[in-house]
Amino acid sequence: MTINWAKKRERKNEVKQRAAEPSSMFSRCRVIGCYRPARAGTEDGLDTSFCRQHSDHYSRHGSPYKRSYTAKELAPYRKAAIAWLEANAEDLWVRNAVDRVETLYRAAGPHIEAFRLRGLPPEARAKAAWARLRKANIDPRRVVAAWLAVEMIISDDPQAETKSEYKRVQAAKLVHKMASGTHRQWESGPGGAQQLHVYPRSRGRVLRHLGAEIEEALELLIDHSPVLNKMEV
Numbered sequence: 001m002t003i004n005w006a007k008k009r010e011r012k013n014e015v016k017q018r019a020a021e022p023s024s025m026f027s028r029c030r031v032i033g034c035y036r037p038a039r040a041g042t043e044d045g046l047d048t049s050f051c052r053q054h055s056d057h058y059s060r061h062g063s064p065y066k067r068s069y070t071a072k073e074l075a076p077y078r079k080a081a082i083a084w085l086e087a088n089a090e091d092l093w094v095r096n097a098v099d100r101v102e103t104l105y106r107a108a109g110p111h112i113e114a115f116r117l118r119g120l121p122p123e124a125r126a127k128a129a130w131a132r133l134r135k136a137n138i139d140p141r142r143v144v145a146a147w148l149a150v151e152m153i154i155s156d157d158p159q160a161e162t163k164s165e166y167k168r169v170q171a172a173k174l175v176h177k178m179a180s181g182t183h184r185q186w187e188s189g190p191g192g193a194q195q196l197h198v199y200p201r202s203r204g205r206v207l208r209h210l211g212a213e214i215e216e217a218l219e220l221l222i223d224h225s226p227v228l229n230k231m232e233v
Contacts, residue, residue, distance in 0.1 A: 062169025168211025
């Protein structure tokens with residue numbers, strides 16, 4: 001993919017110029033109890049809703065105030081989801097979901113090493129994550145299980161964030177982590193072996209694209225098979 005660096009620099013300069021002109025209209029972050037100004041009310045950005053802290057939290061977690069579920073919290077749900085998928089491997093809708101995830105693998109294009117992602121748009125970075133999953137031979141059922149685990153833990157959470165964006169981001173974070181990064185090792189003379197480990201950032205619009213693609217791949221399974229009522233955690 002060809003990157004128009006001149007256009008990117010022009011856009012960056014435009015955003016920088018607009019951010020340098022804070023507006024008094026955005027004097028308060030929208031999160032209840034936060035008294036900091038929204039980023040558009042400072043010289044720190046263009047976000048008209050949230051302060052820097054809550055804007056960053058929203059980018060990483062899919063909610064300006066609800067944190068992501070931890071690996072320990074999700075573990076029993078992921079285990080239950082995998083067990084259910086294995087027990088129902090021949091179910092029409094399970095096979096459909098797995099096939100559609102495999103289609104995402106195949107349609108992702110060539111594998112791009114993590115250190116070559118800089119400058120790519122979010123859509124391309126999301127496709128690169130699918131290509132890394134394909135290269136790493138990640139079982140597509142693990143992707144399906146990640147979404148089901150998030151569905152279940154949200155269903156059990158008495159203080160759940162119910163917006164679809166949060167669910168997409170939570171599932172995408174799990175899948176993005178499966179894709180890992182790029183790892184290289186080479187001999188470097190007297191100093192011995194050198195290693196390179198590069199991990200793509202797990203935040204922002206990349207997670208939104210990835211999560212939306214997972215949701216679309218599993219929509220028939222969720223609509224036609226009431227999986228949440230059949231699993232025991």
